[in-house]
Amino acid sequence: MVAFHTTERDLYCEFHIDETPRDLWRTDGxxxxxxxxxxxKLWVQENRPIPR
Structure with a gap:
């Protein structure tokens, strides 16, 4: 289900409720x-994932 009341405003969120090992994490792939x-620190400053 897509929450159009947020995506229409360019607001997105991701959540995860499992203790997954860090090496398995992905944000936008x-x-x-x-x-x-x-x-x-750059990810935090930009508030988005940045490809290496």
Whole structure:
């Protein structure tokens, strides 16, 4: 189900309720950078996944 009341406003969210190992994580199909790395800081600053 798509929540049009959010996507029409360019608002998106993802949630996950399982303790999945970090090496299996994906955001928009992109694996997250290492914790506390410069790449992770960039993800936080940009508030979006950034391909490596």
């Amino acid at each position: 992109i694996a997250p950078p290492l914790s506390k790395s410069e790449a992770e």
